[in-house]
Amino acid sequence: MAEISLRRITKAYGAHVALPALDLDIEKGKFVTLLGPSGCGKTTTLRVIAGLETTSGGEVIVAGQTVDAPGAGVFVPPERRGLGFIFQSYALWPNMKVGRNVTLALSERKMPAAEVSARLAEALAKVQLTGLEDRYPSELSGGQQQRVAVARLIAARNAILLMDEPLSNLDAKLRTEMRTELKRLHRELQATTVYVTHDQVEALTMSDVIVVMKDGVIQQQGTPYEIYHEPANLFVAEFIGDPRINLIEGTVGSLAGQRVLQVAETGLVLPLPAGVSPDAPGAIAAIRPENIVVHPQPSPGAVAAEVDVVQPTGSQTILSVSVNGVPLTVLVPRFERDLAGRKLWLSFPPEHVRFFDTGTGQRLVPASLAPASAA
Numbered sequence: 001m002a003e004i005s006l007r008r009i010t011k012a013y014g015a016h017v018a019l020p021a022l023d024l025d026i027e028k029g030k031f032v033t034l035l036g037p038s039g040c041g042k043t044t045t046l047r048v049i050a051g052l053e054t055t056s057g058g059e060v061i062v063a064g065q066t067v068d069a070p071g072a073g074v075f076v077p078p079e080r081r082g083l084g085f086i087f088q089s090y091a092l093w094p095n096m097k098v099g100r101n102v103t104l105a106l107s108e109r110k111m112p113a114a115e116v117s118a119r120l121a122e123a124l125a126k127v128q129l130t131g132l133e134d135r136y137p138s139e140l141s142g143g144q145q146q147r148v149a150v151a152r153l154i155a156a157r158n159a160i161l162l163m164d165e166p167l168s169n170l171d172a173k174l175r176t177e178m179r180t181e182l183k184r185l186h187r188e189l190q191a192t193t194v195y196v197t198h199d200q201v202e203a204l205t206m207s208d209v210i211v212v213m214k215d216g217v218i219q220q221q222g223t224p225y226e227i228y229h230e231p232a233n234l235f236v237a238e239f240i241g242d243p244r245i246n247l248i249e250g251t252v253g254s255l256a257g258q259r260v261l262q263v264a265e266t267g268l269v270l271p272l273p274a275g276v277s278p279d280a281p282g283a284i285a286a287i288r289p290e291n292i293v294v295h296p297q298p299s300p301g302a303v304a305a306e307v308d309v310v311q312p313t314g315s316q317t318i319l320s321v322s323v324n325g326v327p328l329t330v331l332v333p334r335f336e337r338d339l340a341g342r343k344l345w346l347s348f349p350p351e352h353v354r355f356f357d358t359g360t361g362q363r364l365v366p367a368s369l370a371p372a373s374a375a
């Protein structure tokens with residue numbers, strides 16, 4: 001059952017429509033991430049759930065209770081929605097020390113002092129701030145202040161957690177550690193979590209469900225695996241994945257009785273899956289850099305490529321190659337040093353190639369798999 005439901009939510013700031021009509025169901029206990037570029041409406045959606053924004057239309061339901069429905073004159077204020085949250089600007093009380101910032105809500109709930117201090121110690125340890133409880137926020141770095149906000153959330157143990165970019169001010173190492181900690185916290189508390197980020201690695205590593213947004217509109221909602229491997233449109237395909245997915249435009253034709261996408265410049269011929277028959281004369285094929293197979297010698301069905309730039313990242317190497325002038329990115333799972341200027345042969349395993357409509361950018365799927373209603 002959905003713990004949080006947004007039904008046809010509209011939100012406008014003056015003439016600017018941030019959310020045209022958002023429908024979203026978030027299941028109890030799930031870690032759901034709103035992901036998308038700056039300005040796509042992630043924070044707005046979270047603030048609507050929290051009750052920090054009023055909507056212009058629609059209905060918000062939290063734990064079975066309608067908390068916002070302008071049509072019916074319903075609006076439940078944030079403090080009565082039972083949510084824990086961290087916002088993009090992690091507001092700490094400047095006049096309170098770290099310890100008090102973390103435990104304020106607990107004291108207000110009249111929790112016994114011994115339990116309050118136990119929770120404080122546990123929460124500070126989890127964010128690696130043990131010993132700093134007597135500092136004021138102004139005596140902390142930005143990343144430390146952000147971790148105080150996370151500690152406050154850990155200590156409160158709400159059943160629903162809302163987090164807006166809670167790790168954005170941390171350095172890379174600490175961010176990875178905190179990611180693990182938040183994921184573990186979610187597993188322990190089983191709290192329904194709505195997490196906002198524009199960082200795809202955070203989304204992929206932490207989420208049960210990723211909701212990809214653009215211009216206030218959900219582009220796709222699915223597991224990290226589905227979002228990465230079965231993108232619904234070109235926007236999702238390109239937004240997720242680093243290095244970026246390769247897009248290759250081609251012409252629909254047939255070869256030996258098989259429907260194919262041909263890329264004239266490169267000699268590349270990609271078989272179209274059974275049942276995929278674009279209406280248009282062309283289509284776009286997409287393949288992730290790690291799925292292109294590299295052969296050191298000519299190989300049947302492989303096209304020749306010239307290696308232009310070689311970028312080892314340690315465990316992997318990003319190769320920028322050119323197939324007869326068409327640039328592609330290839331990712332190999334090892335440290336490569338001596339490939340610049342070399343010739344390689346590339347093949348494109350059909351199970352890893354996805355096809356998209358050139359005009360709409362929508363994924364081309366066999367008619368048998370297409371959703372009954374796309375509207």
Ligand SMILES: Nc1ncnc2c1ncn2[C@@H]1O[C@H](COP(=O)(O)OP(=O)(O)OP(=O)(O)O)[C@@H](O)[C@H]1O
Nearest residue numbers: 013016018036037038039040041042043044045198
């Ligand atoms: N108070 C406001 N007044 C006017 N426009 C606003 C206001 N808050 C947000 N907007 C606009 O609404 C849109 C969505 O903003 P929102 O803050 O939800 O984006 P976001 O996805 O969280 O982006 P970011 O990743 O940069 O935090 C943006 O175009 C933004 O400029």
Ligand SMILES: [Mg+2]
Nearest residue numbers: 042043044088
């Ligand atoms: Mg935001």
